[in-house]
Amino acid sequence: MGYAKCFDFFELLTTNGKVLMGMTTMQTLRRVVPFLWGNDWKLRVRLVFGLIFVAMSLFLNVSIPLVLRHAIAMLSTKQPWALVFVALLAYGTIWTLSQVMASFREIVLFRLLNRGARLLTGNLFKHLHTLSQRFHTEKSTGAIISALDRAQHALPDIFWGLFLMIGPTTAEIIISACVLWYLYGAVYGVLLLSILASYAAFSYFAITWSTKAQQEYNEIRKKTSARIVDSLINYETTKYFANHDYEFEQCDKLLAQEENAATQRWLRSEYVQIGQFILIGCGLILLTYLSGKMVFTNAQTVSDFVTINSYLLQFVLPLAYFGYTLRKAREGLIDLQHVFELLDQKPEIVDASGALDLWVNNPSIIFDHVTFAYDKRRIILDEVTFEVKSGQTVAFVGATGSGKTTIGRLLYRFYDITSGVIKIDNIDIKMVTQKSLQRMIGIIPQDTVLFNTTLLENIMYARPEASKEDLAKVVQMAQLKDLIERLPDGYLTMMGERGAKISGGERQRIGIARVLLKQPAIYIFDEATSALDTKTEKEIQKSLEEISQLKTTIIIAHRLSTVIHADNIIVLDKGKVAEQGTHEELIALDGMYARLWAQQSKVRKK
Template identity: 35%
Template sequence: MSNKEILLRLFRFLSPYRGKLIVSMIAMVFVALLTGAQTYMVKDLLDKIFIEKNAFYLYTLTIAVVVVFGVKGLFYYTYNVLLERVGLSVIMDFRNRVFRHIHLQPLSFFHDYPTGTLISRVIADVTLMQQAVSSSLVGILRDFLSIIVLLGVVFYLNWHLAIFCFAILPFAAYPIITFGRIFRRLSTTAQEETANVSNVLYETITGNRIVKAFNMEDQENKRFGEQLDTLFRVTVQDAKFRCLQHPLMEFIGGIALSLFIWFGGRLVINGSMTPGEFFALMTSLIVAYDPVKRIGKVNSAIQQGLAAATRIFAILDIKPEIADRSDAIALLPFQQAIEFRNVHFTYGDDTPALSEINLTVPAGQTVAIVGHSGGGKTTLTNLIPRFLDVSSGSIVIDGHDIRDVTMHSLRAQIAIVTQQTILFNETVRNNIAYGNPDASDEEVHNAAEAAHALSFINELPSGFATIIGEGGTRLSGGQRQRISIARALLKNAPILILDEATSALDTESEREVQGALENLMKDRTTFVIAHRLSTIRNAHRIIVIKNGRIVEDGTHDSLLAQHGEYEALYTMQFN
């Protein structure tokens, strides 16, 4: 993506703030004009006061200096505040846009983009954009206008010297452009390495129990250190070029100034220019050269921001593979049946996961799904709420293909309890009411009681107001699972998916959770994935999946009588 394309896309994000931008640009023009007026005053200061000794100019110029500096300060404050506000607003919009876009993606997206990488995009990359948009671009616009006005003053005073100045500009621009390309390349590499650092950091912090259990602290320290060392080498290289840019620009400026003094001095000696004009010209050039240097200095930040914008746009340009159709309708409350019609599913790498799945589940039926690991059990249930989309075939609820209904209305009728309980660093109450934030305290209380969670909640320091820590770390595994069940109960969805909800629990915790699950499953259409076959004996129906196909279908007793795959699984487990 070229710089022009990136800037055009960035300017589209600026359109809601067009009014503030216009006011700030007007203020910026006045600042540039007043800067030119300041340098022009040097001519009258020398010629009228110090050479002609004109008392009238002494008083008027003194007052004019105060007025010019005061008004310039007012305009300077105005445009800076407005542009900073616009820049920060755009960055906030970007963070919201990226965050929302990530949540539109299917589960497969998160396989390709690790958590640390996404965090780096939203935090680090957008921060670099913030520096470029709200600080560097502000400075460049201001400095560019100042250069134009100051060169205009030079042209007005002596057009010969003005042409000389314009001839010098390409030599000052060349290192800015050259270093810009280098900064862009190094910034892209540095941001990629920063994302890798975030990934390692996230993995080791979230997996700290395993790191400690296997005595891998030294190995993880070494891995993190190596990643930091890679990032360090890139940033040092970037720093070397940034440090080289300033003295190079100073040297070019010194050559230009010496040539100007030589040409200008000859004109003063020949009488073609007054000393006041010469010093006004030299002041304008010195003042103009300062923003030229600043442009070179902020060039690194701008290139970092553009590289960050490229990475952010790369995320925003990923179209969700699963989205509502333009004519999607809302799914009415579930009443009849869920049908899998010749369903096939293949992952992106052409790995077949499900083949020829034909299954009809009437409302109110409990279907247990069993089979060896990797057989396709979880994939099958992920298709129902459209976490994944079928490769061919269809899933139909009450006669509606789920691809023809809105995902919001579909998922509103599905509750999920998984083996890996996902809780938030919030209060017990807010975690239970996660899918129904407007629920009353009585409804939350009743859900907790039905989930067999009320007894331990009341023993917590602040009861329902207790903060449970990241991932619910202050609770035991069984307690976390019962909070998750209470959350599903409060949602009161007619379709329920239980993905190995008790497999990670000890016997005592499983007994408590099993009782809560029985309350949850009442009068609901339930899909139960279970490795412990003892927990599904009372299911209305059990299907056995092997290599992505349904190979057996029946009740517990009828499947044992077939002496097939289910019996082999059952015998293996209980022997």
């Protein structure tokens, strides 16, 4: 019951108890607990000891004014020096111990908080990878990076603020009020509690007033971060169009909005803090006046005056920082609510109950009346039916936007189809785990994207445990040996952001080597050699044909000369299968394929 009321008090101080983004402070704090109370018993022990140190520090802080009162009373009444010395020594020792306990508290809890932040960030990172392709194409990269950054910093801000500052200080003030009530009558205890109640009531309304500015700042900061990341990712496009000034203007507009929002947020917070200082100051004046008058009329001793003022001064400083701490805690809560909002995103594609882990060396593929649309208003594939028999090579050709690349995405199950069924080895892919399905397939995309790490790590990413012999083999097949020898650092050459340090053709060859090293059961070549020169393309094409002779293979191509060896060629037109057959059969049919072949043949002759 007390635990819940403590949370309720924090909720009162931080967010006015209102629901922010569908989640109250109480709900947010409850969701944080598992990240601090995990499965590691050592961290649990740290948390327990940390809370013990908090309690010990609280007890010592409350005792300090009482010991000082006793020492001053002994000095005033000329007690034996030995007794006075013991009292003064006890005062200094208790103060020292209180500071040591506070430091031990932070030492013990520091790793716990960092582990909690690590677990929260890791969970968010892992969850983002489970979300569908649609989420990542629609969500801004900058906004996601901002959320990951907030996940690392919000948890410590909340814990240090609420549990190690606001909570203990509030408890100390209440205990001190009880002590003053007991020693000097109800008036002092009531006054001290009144100061706390007035402070809490003012904060209740004032922080609610300033919360809107914080939320507006967060939204603008998210937009600014997203725009900057997007601009930097597309820096090459900016150079192509000489639009540096335009990019700066767009960025500066958002930065100006962020500046204004940050200023409003800060001003409101400072106004709140000024009000809090005034309240504390009024309480200090009132209690000091009352105690001083009692000493002046001999109703109290000087030691009583010192005790009352010691309690006041001991808690005035923490109360003065309450505003800043509350602001940081509130910001942390809002940031965490953004994080949990992402964690609450449901994956569009999920494994069915009892889904199989599938691996078949030469599987067949069936698309049975498959209809699909990225947007309901525009059909991409319309009642598409075809079969790729075990070990066959099937090619897809057609105009841009006819749905060729979508075939590969659906096979990977990046999206679920609108209607129909897709089978691998006569098993509906919806009944197969996504992980095993994606392990079975290896794709060489038209635009190969590399990690900003070494050439070696980019190739080995497909199968980190692969042997040196396997690596050498795929490097040879992808015609990479000469490139590696030319690079100053060879295999250890850094590739740059998305592979920007090398050419498109070189990136494509690394992509080919990576997929060959994966040794999948199904190959998808999506314009796999489109960025290569003619000589290199012919050599790699020969290697790809050799490996695909024994593997189920899908080829997506514009240049028909690269697919004439295919067992079956499917011509797509506006999302439908227009015709299919071998190269010779389609030429004889004298349809769309024959016309495309004739057009490309003329270009080749010229």
